Amino acid sequence: MDIQRLTGPSVRCSELVSALSNALDLAEGEPYGHALRSCLIGMRLGEALDLSGDVKAALYYTLLLKDAGGSSTAAAFADLFGCDDRLVKHALKTIDWTRRSDIARVAVRDAGRGRPLGTRLGRILKIALAGPQGIRELVRIRCERGAELVRRMGFPEATGEAIRALDEHWNGRGYPTGRRAEQIPLLSRIALLAQTADAWHVERGLDQALGVVRRRRGTWFDPGLVDALLGWGNDSAWWNNLLRDGLAEQVIAAEPADHVRRAGEQWVDELAEAFAEIIDAKTPFTRGNSTAIATRAVAIARECTVGPATQRRIYRAALLHDIGNLGVSNRILAKPGPLSPEEHKAIELHTVHTWEILSRATPLQDVAGTAALHHERLDGSGYPKGVNRKRLDLPARILAVADVYVALISQRPYRQALPPEVALALLRNEAEEGAFDASIVQALSRTLQETPSPPVKVP
DSSP states (O other), X not given: OOOOOOOOOOEEHHHHHHHHHHHHHHHTTOOTTHHHHHHHHHHHHHXXXXXXXXXXXXXXXXHHHTTTTGGGGHHHHHXXXXXXXXXXXHHHTTXXXXXXXXXXXXXXXXXXXXXXXHHHHHHHHHHHHHHHHHHHHHHHHHHHHHHHHHHHTTOOHHHHHHHHTTTOOTTSOOSSSOOOGGGSOHHHXXXXXXXXXXXXXXXXXXXXXXXXXXXXXXXXXXXXXXXXXXXXXXXXXXXXXXXXXOHHHHHHHHSOGGGOOEEOHHHXXXXXXXXXXXXXXXXXXXXXXXXXXXXXXXXXXXXTTOOHHHHHHHHXXXXXXXGGGGXXXXXXXXXXXXXXXXXXXXXXXXXXXXXXXXXXXXXXXXXXXXXXTTTXXXXXXXXXXOOOGGGOXXXXXXXXXXXXXXXXXXXXXXXXXXXXXXHHHHHHHHHHTTSSXXXXXXXXXHHXXXXXXXXXXXX
16 A cells, blocks of 8 residues: 655554454443453552552553454354354353353353244254353454454563463363463453453442452452452442543553553554454454455545545544444344344444544544445435535545445355456446445546555554
8 A cells, every 4th residue: 555654743552542442342242441441440450469560561451452352253152152242242251151051041041032942942052062162262262363463563472461361260260271370371360350340340230240259269360369359349439430431531541651652653553454353353254354445445545646644544444444343243244134124223333333432532533534434425325324425525435435345346145246347337326326426436447457555554
């Protein structure tokens, strides 16, 4: 991708990562703020343990990015349980998934939800046959993928190792490798305790959260960490504060002052590229989709003589435009047949999630609008707001065309991939009818005559 080299001020990494962590919450079936609250709980534990600055810095990003690999197992969970993958993932944070009885309870409640009784019973039998070992493999995939992505984002090696061992338990019965006690990295032990305490606190209240922490002392959790948390467990004012607005500001302030990470524009691009992989891992058929759209969109922008700063905006918007899909059930995204009205509403909501996530990060606020408008059309026939050409600037128009073109030439569960010339003809027809900008479709046509340039890293 031929983006000219730019220079500019650095950005605070914590601001970007804390905002994007809300997307990881969506993928896990958690409400916005789960990673932020877990971060504050874990960092208070770090203070109680008097950890050194560099260790606390690695812990900080472990807590925010602990679920980076979660989307890579969404399709497998949806297939195994035959229901919304996010329901199952949320349940795993509030049950003891090393026990067959707890898995069975979730299976009876959720497996094949909404399907005929015979189908549901078949799903329950499938889960029973898979047992804890089936969950173990999914945990392994999630942990390995998360560790790999975090390393590529440039975070400390200790952060990657902590995410790799996030689901190990003190008694050696956790996953994926069955490490026990001190074999488990300290940061993993802190993160597991913090995320469990938050999930129970939000869903069932402080008393039950503290109760599960006590019950799992010495089984799931490091006894010393449990004792440290219980030392301030009755500080109800502090816990209640976790449920109020202003979490992001608290989390940014919690970054160790002597280890504040700042980075340039190139790192922001690389972070967007990593999150594009997280987005595209949600379903098997979208692997590489966001990168393909970003590459095509910048090629179109170049044909339209767009300047380098706007090229970068288009590139990031294209990489992140479907981040809201992390909040959509895989049973809907991968449905081979027509969608019901309720399913259509769920699909349309993904653009709202995209706006809400990206607009929370100051360095991405100029990207949020472009990304969230990718399903709007010049004639007002798009969604979710039905805005028209008056609200759609050049970057939004370019992204809309690139998104549809790449979708048309890609295989989907509900249709075959189209040849490029057929996809281009369809876009031309839509442009004639007023949905797309004809000049941008023409620019797309010119880009198809050449091989798109690879991405250029920009400092």
